[in-house]
Amino acid sequence: MYDLAERCACAARASGVDIYINVITNGLLLTSDVVDRLLPFGLNGIKITLDGDRDTHNRMRPLRGGQGTFDRIIENVRAVAGKVRIAIGGNFDESSVDSYPALLEYLKQQDFADKLSKVFFKPIVRTEPVSAKGIIPLTPIAAKDNFKGTCMTSVGSGAGTACDSCNVLDDKLAFLREETRRVGFPTHDGVHNGPCHVHKAHAHTIGPDGSLYACPGFTGQLALSTGHIDDRQESWRESARERFLRLSPWKECGDCAYIPVCAGGCVAASHGQLGDMNVPTCHKPSFDSALVSLAHSVASAA
Numbered sequence: 119m120y121d122l123a124e125r126c127a128c129a130a131r132a133s134g135v136d137i138y139i140n141v142i143t144n145g146l147l148l149t150s151d152v153v154d155r156l157l158p159f160g161l162n163g164i165k166i167t168l169d170g171d172r173d174t175h176n177r178m179r180p181l182r183g184g185q186g187t188f189d190r191i192i193e194n195v196r197a198v199a200g201k202v203r204i205a206i207g208g209n210f211d212e213s214s215v216d217s218y219p220a221l222l223e224y225l226k227q228q229d230f231a232d233k234l235s236k237v238f239f240k241p242i243v244r245t246e247p248v249s250a251k252g253i254i255p256l257t258p259i260a261a262k263d264n265f266k267g268t269c270m271t272s273v274g275s276g277a278g279t280a281c282d283s284c285n286v287l288d289d290k291l292a293f294l295r296e297e298t299r300r301v302g303f304p305t306h307d308g309v310h311n312g313p314c315h316v317h318k319a320h321a322h323t324i325g326p327d328g329s330l331y332a333c334p335g336f337t338g339q340l341a342l343s344t345g346h347i348d349d350r351q352e353s354w355r356e357s358a359r360e361r362f363l364r365l366s367p368w369k370e371c372g373d374c375a376y377i378p379v380c381a382g383g384c385v386a387a388s389h390g391q392l393g394d395m396n397v398p399t400c401h402k403p404s405f406d407s408a409l410v411s412l413a414h415s416v417a418s419a420a
Contacts, residue, residue, distance in 0.1 A: 120155060127159035138162040142207070144179065145191035153201045163203035163235065166195055170208065170217035171224060178214060192228070199230035206303075208239040215241075215290045222301045237303040239294050241287035288404040296411065307415075308408025313381030316362060330355075332362040335386025367398045376405045 123139055130137035137160040145166040153161065168191065169178040176186030195204060206225065210218060218239055225231060291308070298305040315321030316332045322344075323331040330345040331337050344359035346352075367382025374380075382388075383399030391399065 123156055123159040123161075130160070136160070140165070142167070144187070145194050146187055148191075148194040148198060150197050150201065153198045157202065161202055163205060164198070165205040165207050166191060167207050167209065168221060170210065170214045171220040174214045174217035175221075196228070196230050199233040203235040204230070204233060205236040205238070206234055207237075209242045210239055210287075210290065210294075211242045212287070215287070215294070218294050219297050222297055222303070225303070226301050231303075234303060236305060237298050238306045239291070239298075241291060288401050288407075291404055292407040292411070295408065299415075307412045309376075309405060309412050310379055312379045314384065316365065316385045317381050333386060335384070336389075361395075365395055367396050370396075370398050371400075374402070376402065380405065 119141075126139075127137055139156060139160045140163045141156070141161070142165045145168075148164065148166065153164070167179075168188070169175045172186070172188040175188045175191075179187055181187060195206075198204065208218065208221070222237070225234070225237065295305055295308055314333055315323075321333075323334045323337055324347060325331060325337050325343070328347040329340060329343040330347065331339075331342065332344055336342045341354070342358050343355050344362055345355050365385060367385065367388060368377045368380070369382075371377055371380075371382060382396075383401065385395050385399075387399040388397050389395045
């Protein structure tokens with residue numbers, strides 16, 4: 119991370135452009151030394167992930183030996199909150215979502231509460247690779263596995279019946295957004311959240327081996343690499359790039375008013391859940407709820 123930051127900062131200065139470095143971390147190894155070393159290279163902000171209140175986070179994100187991590191992360195946040203912009207994020211599912219109001223109240227009581235630039239939580243999307251559209255996959259299930267009717271897209275993830283939970287999690291997202299505002303933290307408005315950079319000409323994700331991807335959701339899926347940072351010419355990467363250039367999932371959305379900011383939803387989710395990147399992944403009820411809330415907020419500010 120230090121090496122990349124320094125090299126990118128030097129390249130940016132030589133080209134006469136600005137660079138902004140933002141770090142997403144679980145916060146466990148975040149220290150003042152880390153921040154001090156990155157600030158000269160353009161450190162703009164750090165987002166720390168807390169997956170619920172103390173007990174829930176410790177259950178969701180323990181150390182290898184089972185020890186909790188919540189208290190250590192909070193102390194790390196306290197140590198750096200005055201040095202750089204800090205945002206708090208979190209990923210919830212059906213088993214953890216009800217702990218987030220307690221987390222918000224806890225954060226509000228901390229001495230760094232007024233230094234948090236944004237607090238925003240989102241649902242976990244668990245996907246398993248599926249067959250291409252129109253092909254029914256056959257999954258052998260041994261009797262000893264005894265899944266007792268658990269949705270097969272979530273077996274092994276602990277997610278429960280994920281296929282039935284999208285609307286529930288959308289409702290919880292709206293609830294947590296309002297709870298975050300009630301406590302007094304700035305948060306995402308829930309409307310202006312796209313389109314993702316799959317649809318942007320000059321946005322790229324670089325994988326660990328230098329492969330380029332259309333968005334972070336495809337990183338590591340080499341067959342979907344759209345290029346390489348050394349400009350090597352390979353026909354299969356070019357085919358993948360052209361595939362992404364032709365994407366237009368919004369064409370199935372009719373006259374939906376959210377198309378400019380949604381563009382058909384998350385392409386990676388469509389690929390993983392539906393087996394077709396051109397099929398919209400729709401969360402319109404969540405947009406509807408957020409729009410009403412945003413309208414009330416704007417009206418009260420006026």
